Amino acid sequence: MIYFTPGPSQLYPTVKQHITQALEDGIPSLSHRNAAFHDIVKQTYDDLRMLLNIPSDYHIFFVSSGTEAMERIIENCVDERSIHFVNGAFSKRFYDTAKELRKRPEIIRVEPGQSFDFESLYSKTELSFPWTGESRRLQMHESATRSGMTEEAELICFTHNETSTGVAIDLDEVYKIKKQRPMNLIALDIVSSAPYVSVDYSKLDCVFFSVQKGFGLPAGLGIIIISPRAMEKAQKRKANGKAVGSYHSFPAMLEQAQKYQTVETPNVLAIYLLNKVLKDMLEKGIDTIRKETERKATLLYNFFDNHKTMKPFVTDKKNRSNTVIVINTPQGSKEIITQLKKNGSTVGAGYGDYKQTSIRIANFPAHSMGDINQLLSQFKVILASEAEMK
Numbered sequence: 001m002i003y004f005t006p007g008p009s010q011l012y013p014t015v016k017q018h019i020t021q022a023l024e025d026g027i028p029s030l031s032h033r034n035a036a037f038h039d040i041v042k043q044t045y046d047d048l049r050m051l052l053n054i055p056s057d058y059h060i061f062f063v064s065s066g067t068e069a070m071e072r073i074i075e076n077c078v079d080e081r082s083i084h085f086v087n088g089a090f091s092k093r094f095y096d097t098a099k100e101l102r103k104r105p106e107i108i109r110v111e112p113g114q115s116f117d118f119e120s121l122y123s124k125t126e127l128s129f130p131w132t133g134e135s136r137r138l139q140m141h142e143s144a145t146r147s148g149m150t151e152e153a154e155l156i157c158f159t160h161n162e163t164s165t166g167v168a169i170d171l172d173e174v175y176k177i178k179k180q181r182p183m184n185l186i187a188l189d190i191v192s193s194a195p196y197v198s199v200d201y202s203k204l205d206c207v208f209f210s211v212q213k214g215f216g217l218p219a220g221l222g223i224i225i226i227s228p229r230a231m232e233k234a235q236k237r238k239a240n241g242k243a244v245g246s247y248h249s250f251p252a253m254l255e256q257a258q259k260y261q262t263v264e265t266p267n268v269l270a271i272y273l274l275n276k277v278l279k280d281m282l283e284k285g286i287d288t289i290r291k292e293t294e295r296k297a298t299l300l301y302n303f304f305d306n307h308k309t310m311k312p313f314v315t316d317k318k319n320r321s322n323t324v325i326v327i328n329t330p331q332g333s334k335e336i337i338t339q340l341k342k343n344g345s346t347v348g349a350g351y352g353d354y355k356q357t358s359i360r361i362a363n364f365p366a367h368s369m370g371d372i373n374q375l376l377s378q379f380k381v382i383l384a385s386e387a388e389m390k
């Protein structure tokens, strides 16, 4: 069976061999206070920095998941106000997290399948304030410091790749906002686009992902990458008596990370496996991984753009994700998913309200060109026999 589900997904081809090796080497029994573990952590940091081009003064922390990363970022960086760009279920989760932590988040929302109208963002976007019911326009054409967002917001949150709808936002637009609003911290969710997405970390403050998507690993490990400014903010808030959380507060994680340790007993096996897959990816080369991802995405989108009924959910080509491809299924998703399974391929159902009306196909580094070609020939056979039956 090949898993094209958008996470957990197909394991990276070398994972089985790395797990066998880990068991032979006693990795799951290794104490996290042992020097051998510190070496694994150090190599993982070094390899992450090299593969993803993370600046040396940025901090890297291990948490349990992408969802936990959202909570830690809000908890550590926000006194009151965060702003959330919401275009689907995962960006909405980030916003809900802020509400649940009793912050006063603002929301900039577009319909599922859309990206944001960054061009006219400042003149047209209505900011809504759910806790008072009021809404007003962003005033970004005024001086940056007088604008609505700037006075109040401390953190602006973006989801690069909205896994629920298959929309990827243009990071240049995010960098532009950072330039206009240098006083704000910027958070970016790259859970379902790492390591494919090329990120300029120097223009961002909190970036996070988990390993069960693009890294092709078992779930249970998240990574947060933090700028010195975000770290400073958490430390200041802590010094001022504000709640920053307990064992996974940024200051608590930093203290241990500097010694290549972790606060709690971590998922040592997961960190070990991440390190092994990072080395495999470094050997293959990130440019090759990116080019292959784009070639596979083009194959998938071309096939469905040319199909009569099963069209890509995201109509505007410039907003289409290269790592999570969402396809409309006017005939219902269930039968197609069942047929593909019989042929040895598992694709994801649509997310939430779109469960029946779409399917989602992951295009991660673990999926080879051959896998994608095979999936497409299965589609051809299934769709041809469906057409015959009509």
Ligand SMILES: *Cc1c(COP(=O)(O)O)cnc(C)c1O
Pocket (backbone or CB within 6 Å): 007, 064, 065, 066, 067, 068, 090, 159, 161, 162, 163, 189, 190, 191, 192, 210, 211, 222
């Ligand atoms: C899967 C996903 C998450 C949640 O990550 P977990 O590791 O499952 O908690 C967050 N954001 C996006 C965009 C995702 O695809």
